[in-house]
Amino acid sequence: MRPRRFLPGGPLKGRIRVPGDKSISHRSIMLGALAVGETRVTGLLEGEDVLATAAAMRAMGASVERMDSGEWIVNGVGVGALLQPEGALDMGNSGTSTRLLMGLVSSHPINATFVGDASLSKRPMGRVIDPLSSMGASFDVSDGGRLPLIVRGASPAVPIAYRLPVASAQVKSAILLAGLNTPGITRVIEPVPTRDHSERMLRGFGAELTVETDEDGARVISIRGEAELRPQTIEVPGDPSSAAFFIVAALLVPGSEVLIENVGLNPTRAGIVQVLRQMGGSIEEISPREVGGEPVADLLVRHSMLQAIDIDPAVVPSMVDEFPALFVAAALAEGVTTTTGLEELRVKESDRISVMATALSAAGAKVRETEDGLVVTGTGGEPLPGTSGPVATHLDHRIAMSMAIAGLASRSGVEVDDTRPIATSFPPFEAMLEGLSA
Ligand SMILES: O=C(O)C1=C[C@@H](OP(=O)(O)O)[C@@H](O)[C@H](O)C1
Numbered sequence: 001m002r003p004r005r006f007l008p009g010g011p012l013k014g015r016i017r018v019p020g021d022k023s024i025s026h027r028s029i030m031l032g033a034l035a036v037g038e039t040r041v042t043g044l045l046e047g048e049d050v051l052a053t054a055a056a057m058r059a060m061g062a063s064v065e066r067m068d069s070g071e072w073i074v075n076g077v078g079v080g081a082l083l084q085p086e087g088a089l090d091m092g093n094s095g096t097s098t099r100l101l102m103g104l105v106s107s108h109p110i111n112a113t114f115v116g117d118a119s120l121s122k123r124p125m126g127r128v129i130d131p132l133s134s135m136g137a138s139f140d141v142s143d144g145g146r147l148p149l150i151v152r153g154a155s156p157a158v159p160i161a162y163r164l165p166v167a168s169a170q171v172k173s174a175i176l177l178a179g180l181n182t183p184g185i186t187r188v189i190e191p192v193p194t195r196d197h198s199e200r201m202l203r204g205f206g207a208e209l210t211v212e213t214d215e216d217g218a219r220v221i222s223i224r225g226e227a228e229l230r231p232q233t234i235e236v237p238g239d240p241s242s243a244a245f246f247i248v249a250a251l252l253v254p255g256s257e258v259l260i261e262n263v264g265l266n267p268t269r270a271g272i273v274q275v276l277r278q279m280g281g282s283i284e285e286i287s288p289r290e291v292g293g294e295p296v297a298d299l300l301v302r303h304s305m306l307q308a309i310d311i312d313p314a315v316v317p318s319m320v321d322e323f324p325a326l327f328v329a330a331a332l333a334e335g336v337t338t339t340t341g342l343e344e345l346r347v348k349e350s351d352r353i354s355v356m357a358t359a360l361s362a363a364g365a366k367v368r369e370t371e372d373g374l375v376v377t378g379t380g381g382e383p384l385p386g387t388s389g390p391v392a393t394h395l396d397h398r399i400a401m402s403m404a405i406a407g408l409a410s411r412s413g414v415e416v417d418d419t420r421p422i423a424t425s426f427p428p429f430e431a432m433l434e435g436l437s438a
Protein backbone atom coordinates (compact mmCIF):
# COMPACT_ATOMS: atom_id res chain seq x y z
CA MET A 1 0.00 0.00 0.00
CA ARG A 2 1.16 3.55 -0.66
CA PRO A 3 -0.70 5.85 1.77
CA ARG A 4 -0.61 9.64 1.46
CA ARG A 5 -2.10 12.57 3.30
CA PHE A 6 -3.45 15.25 0.94
CA LEU A 7 -3.21 18.63 2.66
CA PRO A 8 -4.85 21.96 1.93
CA GLY A 9 -2.31 24.17 0.16
CA GLY A 10 -3.82 27.40 -1.10
CA PRO A 11 -5.27 28.22 -4.51
CA LEU A 12 -4.67 26.06 -7.59
CA LYS A 13 -3.25 28.10 -10.46
CA GLY A 14 -1.93 27.27 -13.90
CA ARG A 15 -2.62 25.12 -16.91
CA ILE A 16 -2.58 21.36 -17.33
CA ARG A 17 -3.26 18.82 -20.05
CA VAL A 18 -4.79 15.60 -18.73
CA PRO A 19 -3.87 12.25 -20.36
CA GLY A 20 -5.86 10.69 -23.20
CA ASP A 21 -9.36 9.36 -22.82
CA LYS A 22 -9.35 5.86 -21.35
CA SER A 23 -12.38 4.57 -23.29
CA ILE A 24 -10.99 5.80 -26.63
CA SER A 25 -7.50 4.50 -25.82
CA HIS A 26 -8.76 0.95 -25.19
CA ARG A 27 -10.75 1.00 -28.41
CA SER A 28 -7.86 2.44 -30.46
CA ILE A 29 -5.72 -0.56 -29.57
CA MET A 30 -8.47 -3.15 -29.99
CA LEU A 31 -9.65 -1.85 -33.38
CA GLY A 32 -6.08 -1.23 -34.55
CA ALA A 33 -5.32 -4.86 -33.68
CA LEU A 34 -8.21 -5.97 -35.92
CA ALA A 35 -7.29 -3.82 -38.92
CA VAL A 36 -4.71 -5.13 -41.38
CA GLY A 37 -1.89 -2.59 -41.57
CA GLU A 38 -0.53 0.18 -39.40
CA THR A 39 -2.71 2.21 -37.03
CA ARG A 40 -0.97 5.20 -35.43
CA VAL A 41 -2.21 6.61 -32.14
CA THR A 42 -1.12 9.84 -30.45
CA GLY A 43 -2.26 10.92 -26.99
CA LEU A 44 -2.88 7.32 -25.88
CA LEU A 45 -3.49 6.99 -22.14
CA GLU A 46 -0.52 5.04 -20.79
CA GLY A 47 -2.38 3.88 -17.69
CA GLU A 48 -2.34 0.32 -16.39
CA ASP A 49 -5.84 -0.47 -17.70
CA VAL A 50 -4.93 0.44 -21.28
CA LEU A 51 -1.60 -1.37 -20.99
CA ALA A 52 -3.55 -4.49 -20.01
CA THR A 53 -5.53 -4.17 -23.25
CA ALA A 54 -2.28 -3.72 -25.21
CA ALA A 55 -0.74 -6.84 -23.64
CA ALA A 56 -3.85 -8.88 -24.41
CA MET A 57 -3.90 -7.82 -28.06
CA ARG A 58 -0.22 -8.75 -28.35
CA ALA A 59 -1.00 -12.13 -26.84
CA MET A 60 -3.58 -12.59 -29.61
CA GLY A 61 -1.17 -11.78 -32.42
CA ALA A 62 -1.13 -8.00 -32.93
CA SER A 63 1.97 -5.87 -32.66
CA VAL A 64 1.44 -2.92 -30.29
CA GLU A 65 4.46 -0.68 -29.76
CA ARG A 66 5.34 2.66 -28.25
CA MET A 67 7.72 4.83 -30.25
CA ASP A 68 10.24 7.11 -28.53
CA SER A 69 8.13 10.05 -29.73
CA GLY A 70 5.25 8.81 -27.55
CA GLU A 71 3.24 7.71 -30.56
CA TRP A 72 1.86 4.15 -30.53
CA ILE A 73 1.91 1.90 -33.59
CA VAL A 74 -0.50 -1.01 -33.83
CA ASN A 75 -0.17 -3.60 -36.58
CA GLY A 76 -3.33 -5.64 -36.71
CA VAL A 77 -4.09 -9.22 -37.68
CA GLY A 78 -7.48 -8.63 -39.33
CA VAL A 79 -11.01 -9.43 -38.15
CA GLY A 80 -11.31 -13.21 -37.77
CA ALA A 81 -7.57 -13.76 -37.42
CA LEU A 82 -6.95 -13.31 -33.68
CA LEU A 83 -4.55 -16.01 -32.47
CA GLN A 84 -5.02 -18.39 -29.58
CA PRO A 85 -3.34 -16.70 -26.57
CA GLU A 86 -0.84 -18.97 -24.81
CA GLY A 87 -1.38 -17.89 -21.22
CA ALA A 88 -4.20 -16.29 -19.26
CA LEU A 89 -5.08 -12.70 -20.19
CA ASP A 90 -4.44 -10.56 -17.10
CA MET A 91 -6.97 -7.74 -17.08
CA GLY A 92 -5.63 -6.18 -13.88
CA ASN A 93 -8.22 -3.72 -12.56
CA SER A 94 -9.96 -3.04 -15.87
CA GLY A 95 -13.62 -3.81 -16.45
CA THR A 96 -13.52 -2.26 -19.93
CA SER A 97 -10.66 -4.50 -21.10
CA THR A 98 -12.37 -7.58 -19.73
CA ARG A 99 -15.85 -7.09 -21.10
CA LEU A 100 -14.85 -5.77 -24.53
CA LEU A 101 -12.25 -8.50 -25.06
CA MET A 102 -14.71 -11.19 -23.95
CA GLY A 103 -16.83 -9.91 -26.84
CA LEU A 104 -13.97 -10.11 -29.33
CA VAL A 105 -12.92 -13.61 -28.31
CA SER A 106 -16.54 -14.82 -28.44
CA SER A 107 -16.72 -14.75 -32.23
CA HIS A 108 -13.20 -16.06 -32.91
CA PRO A 109 -12.21 -19.75 -33.03
CA ILE A 110 -10.07 -19.40 -29.90
CA ASN A 111 -10.36 -19.85 -26.13
CA ALA A 112 -9.11 -17.36 -23.58
CA THR A 113 -8.78 -17.37 -19.81
CA PHE A 114 -9.43 -13.98 -18.17
CA VAL A 115 -8.01 -13.14 -14.75
CA GLY A 116 -7.90 -9.90 -12.78
CA ASP A 117 -7.12 -8.29 -9.44
CA ALA A 118 -9.21 -8.58 -6.27
CA SER A 119 -11.48 -5.68 -7.28
CA LEU A 120 -12.13 -6.90 -10.83
CA SER A 121 -12.71 -10.45 -9.57
CA LYS A 122 -15.78 -9.20 -7.66
CA ARG A 123 -17.43 -7.53 -10.64
CA PRO A 124 -20.37 -9.07 -12.53
CA MET A 125 -19.62 -10.63 -15.92
CA GLY A 126 -23.04 -12.27 -16.37
CA ARG A 127 -24.18 -9.11 -18.17
CA VAL A 128 -21.86 -9.97 -21.10
CA ILE A 129 -21.96 -13.76 -20.71
CA ASP A 130 -25.74 -13.78 -21.38
CA PRO A 131 -25.77 -12.08 -24.79
CA LEU A 132 -22.45 -13.63 -25.88
CA SER A 133 -23.83 -17.09 -25.04
CA SER A 134 -26.79 -16.40 -27.34
CA MET A 135 -24.23 -15.66 -30.06
CA GLY A 136 -22.79 -19.15 -29.55
CA ALA A 137 -19.84 -18.60 -27.22
CA SER A 138 -19.52 -20.79 -24.16
CA PHE A 139 -18.06 -20.02 -20.77
CA ASP A 140 -16.39 -21.87 -17.91
CA VAL A 141 -17.24 -19.69 -14.97
CA SER A 142 -18.17 -19.97 -11.32
CA ASP A 143 -21.80 -19.51 -10.27
CA GLY A 144 -21.45 -15.86 -9.45
CA GLY A 145 -20.39 -15.07 -13.05
CA ARG A 146 -17.07 -13.55 -11.98
CA LEU A 147 -13.38 -13.80 -12.91
CA PRO A 148 -11.43 -15.99 -13.37
CA LEU A 149 -13.31 -17.41 -16.36
CA ILE A 150 -12.70 -19.06 -19.72
CA VAL A 151 -14.35 -17.89 -22.94
CA ARG A 152 -14.69 -20.43 -25.77
CA GLY A 153 -15.36 -18.55 -28.97
CA ALA A 154 -17.92 -19.68 -31.56
CA SER A 155 -17.04 -20.03 -35.23
CA PRO A 156 -19.16 -18.90 -36.85
CA ALA A 157 -21.02 -16.95 -34.17
CA VAL A 158 -24.70 -16.16 -34.77
CA PRO A 159 -26.03 -12.62 -34.95
CA ILE A 160 -28.49 -11.47 -32.27
CA ALA A 161 -30.70 -8.49 -31.58
CA TYR A 162 -30.22 -7.65 -27.92
CA ARG A 163 -31.98 -5.09 -25.77
CA LEU A 164 -29.66 -3.88 -23.02
CA PRO A 165 -31.13 -4.57 -19.57
CA VAL A 166 -28.61 -2.18 -17.95
CA ALA A 167 -27.32 1.11 -19.32
CA SER A 168 -23.78 -0.07 -20.07
CA ALA A 169 -21.42 0.97 -22.84
CA GLN A 170 -19.26 -2.02 -21.97
CA VAL A 171 -22.06 -4.50 -22.63
CA LYS A 172 -23.07 -2.66 -25.81
CA SER A 173 -19.47 -2.63 -27.02
CA ALA A 174 -18.84 -6.30 -26.19
CA ILE A 175 -21.76 -7.29 -28.44
CA LEU A 176 -20.77 -4.93 -31.27
CA LEU A 177 -17.18 -6.22 -31.17
CA ALA A 178 -18.44 -9.81 -31.26
CA GLY A 179 -20.61 -8.72 -34.21
CA LEU A 180 -17.52 -7.69 -36.18
CA ASN A 181 -16.68 -11.33 -36.94
CA THR A 182 -20.27 -12.65 -37.00
CA PRO A 183 -21.85 -13.14 -40.43
CA GLY A 184 -24.98 -10.97 -40.83
CA ILE A 185 -26.37 -8.10 -38.79
CA THR A 186 -25.85 -7.91 -35.04
CA ARG A 187 -28.10 -5.42 -33.31
CA VAL A 188 -28.00 -3.72 -29.91
CA ILE A 189 -31.05 -1.84 -28.69
CA GLU A 190 -30.15 0.80 -26.16
CA PRO A 191 -33.13 2.34 -24.32
CA VAL A 192 -30.86 4.72 -22.37
CA PRO A 193 -27.97 6.23 -24.36
CA THR A 194 -24.45 5.48 -23.07
CA ARG A 195 -21.04 6.66 -24.29
CA ASP A 196 -20.88 6.20 -28.07
CA HIS A 197 -17.14 5.90 -28.69
CA SER A 198 -17.48 2.35 -30.05
CA GLU A 199 -20.01 3.43 -32.65
CA ARG A 200 -17.94 6.44 -33.74
CA MET A 201 -14.70 4.49 -33.91
CA LEU A 202 -16.08 1.36 -35.58
CA ARG A 203 -17.43 3.60 -38.34
CA GLY A 204 -14.11 5.44 -38.51
CA PHE A 205 -12.32 2.12 -39.05
CA GLY A 206 -14.70 1.35 -41.91
CA ALA A 207 -17.24 -1.02 -40.35
CA GLU A 208 -20.78 -0.89 -41.73
CA LEU A 209 -22.64 0.42 -38.69
CA THR A 210 -25.90 2.32 -38.48
CA VAL A 211 -27.68 4.02 -35.58
CA GLU A 212 -31.45 4.55 -35.72
CA THR A 213 -34.06 5.55 -33.18
CA ASP A 214 -37.07 3.25 -32.79
CA GLU A 215 -40.65 4.27 -32.00
CA ASP A 216 -39.95 4.13 -28.23
CA GLY A 217 -36.98 6.44 -28.61
CA ALA A 218 -34.41 3.67 -28.07
CA ARG A 219 -31.17 3.73 -30.08
CA VAL A 220 -30.84 0.76 -32.41
CA ILE A 221 -27.24 0.08 -33.39
CA SER A 222 -26.63 -2.40 -36.20
CA ILE A 223 -23.29 -3.72 -37.35
CA ARG A 224 -22.62 -5.94 -40.35
CA GLY A 225 -20.09 -8.75 -40.04
CA GLU A 226 -17.82 -10.07 -41.23
CA ALA A 227 -16.28 -6.65 -41.34
CA GLU A 228 -12.99 -5.53 -42.79
CA LEU A 229 -11.34 -2.74 -40.84
CA ARG A 230 -8.95 -0.21 -42.35
CA PRO A 231 -6.06 1.10 -40.22
CA GLN A 232 -6.44 4.66 -38.94
CA THR A 233 -4.46 7.58 -37.56
CA ILE A 234 -6.01 8.54 -34.24
CA GLU A 235 -5.50 11.53 -31.96
CA VAL A 236 -6.97 10.71 -28.55
CA PRO A 237 -8.58 13.71 -26.80
CA GLY A 238 -8.03 14.39 -23.08
CA ASP A 239 -10.14 12.32 -20.69
CA PRO A 240 -13.09 14.27 -19.23
CA SER A 241 -13.23 11.74 -16.37
CA SER A 242 -9.67 12.68 -15.38
CA ALA A 243 -10.31 16.39 -15.93
CA ALA A 244 -13.27 16.14 -13.52
CA PHE A 245 -10.97 15.90 -10.47
CA PHE A 246 -9.24 19.16 -11.37
CA ILE A 247 -12.51 20.86 -12.29
CA VAL A 248 -13.90 20.04 -8.85
CA ALA A 249 -10.65 20.98 -7.09
CA ALA A 250 -10.51 24.40 -8.80
CA LEU A 251 -14.18 25.07 -8.03
CA LEU A 252 -13.75 24.22 -4.33
CA VAL A 253 -10.43 25.82 -3.38
CA PRO A 254 -10.80 29.62 -2.94
CA GLY A 255 -8.72 31.74 -5.30
CA SER A 256 -8.20 28.95 -7.84
CA GLU A 257 -8.08 29.47 -11.59
CA VAL A 258 -7.05 26.51 -13.75
CA LEU A 259 -7.01 26.01 -17.52
CA ILE A 260 -7.45 22.36 -18.50
CA GLU A 261 -6.47 21.92 -22.14
CA ASN A 262 -7.89 19.56 -24.73
CA VAL A 263 -10.78 18.02 -22.75
CA GLY A 264 -13.10 15.65 -24.65
CA LEU A 265 -16.69 16.91 -24.40
CA ASN A 266 -18.63 14.20 -26.22
CA PRO A 267 -22.23 14.79 -25.02
CA THR A 268 -22.45 11.15 -23.85
CA ARG A 269 -19.55 11.90 -21.46
CA ALA A 270 -19.82 15.54 -20.42
CA GLY A 271 -22.64 15.36 -17.85
CA ILE A 272 -20.33 16.47 -15.03
CA VAL A 273 -19.65 19.82 -16.70
CA GLN A 274 -23.35 20.42 -17.21
CA VAL A 275 -24.21 19.50 -13.60
CA LEU A 276 -21.43 21.57 -12.01
CA ARG A 277 -22.53 24.56 -14.09
CA GLN A 278 -26.11 24.07 -12.87
CA MET A 279 -24.66 24.21 -9.35
CA GLY A 280 -23.12 27.58 -10.16
CA GLY A 281 -19.63 26.45 -11.16
CA SER A 282 -17.71 28.77 -13.45
CA ILE A 283 -16.47 26.53 -16.28
CA GLU A 284 -15.74 28.35 -19.51
CA GLU A 285 -15.21 26.50 -22.81
CA ILE A 286 -12.39 28.01 -24.83
CA SER A 287 -11.63 27.24 -28.51
CA PRO A 288 -14.16 24.47 -29.05
CA ARG A 289 -12.92 22.19 -31.85
CA GLU A 290 -12.88 18.60 -33.04
CA VAL A 291 -10.09 16.14 -32.21
CA GLY A 292 -10.18 12.55 -33.47
CA GLY A 293 -13.87 12.86 -34.38
CA GLU A 294 -14.81 14.06 -30.87
CA PRO A 295 -15.80 17.54 -29.63
CA VAL A 296 -13.03 19.05 -27.50
CA ALA A 297 -12.38 22.39 -25.74
CA ASP A 298 -10.03 23.95 -23.21
CA LEU A 299 -11.83 24.50 -19.91
CA LEU A 300 -11.14 27.56 -17.76
CA VAL A 301 -12.34 26.80 -14.24
CA ARG A 302 -12.55 29.39 -11.45
CA HIS A 303 -13.39 28.98 -7.77
CA SER A 304 -17.18 29.27 -7.29
CA MET A 305 -19.71 29.01 -4.50
CA LEU A 306 -21.74 25.92 -5.42
CA GLN A 307 -25.46 25.53 -4.78
CA ALA A 308 -26.90 22.06 -4.04
CA ILE A 309 -29.29 20.51 -6.57
CA ASP A 310 -31.35 17.36 -7.11
CA ILE A 311 -29.45 15.60 -9.86
CA ASP A 312 -31.67 14.35 -12.67
CA PRO A 313 -31.12 10.57 -12.98
CA ALA A 314 -31.29 10.96 -16.77
CA VAL A 315 -27.76 12.47 -16.76
CA VAL A 316 -26.27 9.51 -14.87
CA PRO A 317 -24.91 7.56 -17.88
CA SER A 318 -23.14 10.69 -19.17
CA MET A 319 -21.19 11.06 -15.90
CA VAL A 320 -21.27 7.57 -14.45
CA ASP A 321 -17.59 7.63 -13.40
CA GLU A 322 -17.71 11.20 -12.09
CA PHE A 323 -20.02 10.72 -9.10
CA PRO A 324 -17.24 10.22 -6.53
CA ALA A 325 -15.85 13.65 -7.53
CA LEU A 326 -19.35 15.15 -7.65
CA PHE A 327 -20.03 13.94 -4.08
CA VAL A 328 -16.96 15.90 -2.94
CA ALA A 329 -18.27 19.02 -4.70
CA ALA A 330 -21.67 18.49 -3.04
CA ALA A 331 -19.99 18.21 0.37
CA LEU A 332 -18.94 21.88 0.11
CA ALA A 333 -22.03 23.21 -1.68
CA GLU A 334 -24.74 25.28 -0.03
CA GLY A 335 -27.74 23.03 0.75
CA VAL A 336 -28.70 19.40 0.23
CA THR A 337 -27.67 17.58 -2.96
CA THR A 338 -29.70 14.49 -3.79
CA THR A 339 -28.65 11.79 -6.25
CA THR A 340 -30.78 8.85 -7.41
CA GLY A 341 -30.51 6.12 -10.04
CA LEU A 342 -26.91 5.28 -9.17
CA GLU A 343 -27.28 1.48 -8.72
CA GLU A 344 -24.51 0.87 -11.28
CA LEU A 345 -22.02 2.63 -9.02
CA ARG A 346 -22.20 -0.34 -6.68
CA VAL A 347 -20.56 -2.65 -9.26
CA LYS A 348 -17.60 -0.49 -10.30
CA GLU A 349 -14.05 -0.97 -8.96
CA SER A 350 -15.68 -0.64 -5.53
CA ASP A 351 -19.21 0.05 -4.30
CA ARG A 352 -18.77 3.76 -4.96
CA ILE A 353 -21.91 4.80 -3.09
CA SER A 354 -21.04 3.12 0.16
CA VAL A 355 -17.26 3.66 -0.05
CA MET A 356 -17.69 7.39 -0.68
CA ALA A 357 -20.29 7.62 2.11
CA THR A 358 -17.79 6.13 4.55
CA ALA A 359 -14.81 8.15 3.30
CA LEU A 360 -16.61 11.50 3.21
CA SER A 361 -18.13 10.91 6.65
CA ALA A 362 -14.64 10.21 7.99
CA ALA A 363 -13.60 13.59 6.58
CA GLY A 364 -16.45 15.26 8.46
CA ALA A 365 -18.99 15.60 5.63
CA LYS A 366 -22.70 15.04 6.21
CA VAL A 367 -23.86 12.22 3.95
CA ARG A 368 -26.69 9.72 3.99
CA GLU A 369 -26.60 6.59 1.85
CA THR A 370 -29.80 5.45 0.13
CA GLU A 371 -30.41 2.36 -1.99
CA ASP A 372 -29.54 4.14 -5.23
CA GLY A 373 -27.63 7.24 -4.28
CA LEU A 374 -26.22 9.60 -1.72
CA VAL A 375 -27.80 12.60 -0.04
CA VAL A 376 -25.11 15.15 0.80
CA THR A 377 -25.59 18.18 3.04
CA GLY A 378 -22.97 20.72 2.09
CA THR A 379 -20.94 23.02 4.33
CA GLY A 380 -21.76 26.12 2.28
CA GLY A 381 -18.15 26.65 1.23
CA GLU A 382 -16.48 25.91 4.59
CA PRO A 383 -13.63 23.40 4.33
CA LEU A 384 -14.30 19.88 5.61
CA PRO A 385 -12.69 19.09 8.98
CA GLY A 386 -10.44 16.33 7.50
CA THR A 387 -9.66 12.77 8.57
CA SER A 388 -7.82 11.53 11.62
CA GLY A 389 -6.78 8.20 10.04
CA PRO A 390 -6.63 6.75 6.52
CA VAL A 391 -9.76 6.33 4.39
CA ALA A 392 -10.17 3.00 2.58
CA THR A 393 -10.10 3.20 -1.23
CA HIS A 394 -10.66 -0.52 -2.00
CA LEU A 395 -8.41 -0.63 -5.11
CA ASP A 396 -10.51 2.12 -6.67
CA HIS A 397 -8.59 4.88 -8.48
CA ARG A 398 -11.58 7.23 -8.57
CA ILE A 399 -12.10 6.99 -4.80
CA ALA A 400 -8.40 7.74 -4.22
CA MET A 401 -8.42 10.82 -6.48
CA SER A 402 -11.76 12.10 -5.16
CA MET A 403 -10.60 11.90 -1.56
CA ALA A 404 -7.30 13.58 -2.53
CA ILE A 405 -9.37 16.52 -3.77
CA ALA A 406 -11.41 16.43 -0.56
CA GLY A 407 -8.10 16.80 1.28
CA LEU A 408 -7.31 20.04 -0.58
CA ALA A 409 -10.70 21.36 0.50
CA SER A 410 -10.26 20.38 4.15
CA ARG A 411 -8.76 21.94 7.27
CA SER A 412 -6.42 19.16 8.40
CA GLY A 413 -6.07 17.08 5.22
CA VAL A 414 -7.38 13.69 4.14
CA GLU A 415 -5.30 10.55 4.34
CA VAL A 416 -5.83 8.06 1.52
CA ASP A 417 -4.81 4.49 2.41
CA ASP A 418 -3.41 3.60 -1.02
CA THR A 419 -2.57 5.83 -3.97
CA ARG A 420 -1.25 3.03 -6.23
CA PRO A 421 -4.58 2.43 -8.04
CA ILE A 422 -4.41 5.99 -9.44
CA ALA A 423 -2.00 4.58 -12.05
CA THR A 424 -4.79 2.56 -13.64
CA SER A 425 -6.29 5.65 -15.28
CA PHE A 426 -4.21 8.74 -14.43
CA PRO A 427 -0.50 8.12 -13.68
CA PRO A 428 0.53 11.82 -13.56
CA PHE A 429 -2.35 12.85 -11.24
CA GLU A 430 -0.25 13.58 -8.16
CA ALA A 431 2.48 15.40 -10.12
CA MET A 432 -0.13 17.61 -11.82
CA LEU A 433 -1.74 18.41 -8.49
CA GLU A 434 1.62 19.43 -7.05
CA GLY A 435 2.33 21.56 -10.12
CA LEU A 436 -0.91 23.52 -9.67
CA SER A 437 -0.43 24.00 -5.92
CA ALA A 438 3.12 25.31 -6.21
O1 LIG B 1 -17.18 1.56 -22.26
C1 LIG B 1 -16.36 2.14 -21.53
O2 LIG B 1 -15.24 2.50 -21.94
C2 LIG B 1 -16.73 2.41 -20.12
C3 LIG B 1 -18.04 2.28 -19.73
C4 LIG B 1 -18.51 2.51 -18.36
O3 LIG B 1 -18.80 1.26 -17.78
P1 LIG B 1 -20.25 0.54 -17.87
O4 LIG B 1 -20.51 0.20 -19.26
O5 LIG B 1 -20.06 -0.69 -17.02
O6 LIG B 1 -21.19 1.53 -17.26
C5 LIG B 1 -17.50 3.25 -17.51
O7 LIG B 1 -17.84 3.14 -16.16
C6 LIG B 1 -16.10 2.74 -17.73
O8 LIG B 1 -15.17 3.50 -16.99
C7 LIG B 1 -15.69 2.83 -19.18
Ligand SMILES: C=C(OP(=O)(O)O)C(=O)O
Pocket: 049, 093, 094, 095, 096, 097, 321, 348, 349, 398, 425
Ligand atom coordinates in the same frame (compact mmCIF):
# COMPACT_ATOMS: atom_id res chain seq x y z
C1 LIG C 1 -15.46 1.98 -14.02
C2 LIG C 1 -14.26 2.29 -14.50
O1 LIG C 1 -13.48 1.51 -15.32
P1 LIG C 1 -13.58 -0.03 -15.70
O2 LIG C 1 -15.02 -0.44 -15.70
O3 LIG C 1 -12.94 -0.13 -17.05
O4 LIG C 1 -12.78 -0.79 -14.68
C3 LIG C 1 -13.68 3.63 -14.22
O5 LIG C 1 -12.63 3.94 -14.84
O6 LIG C 1 -14.20 4.42 -13.40
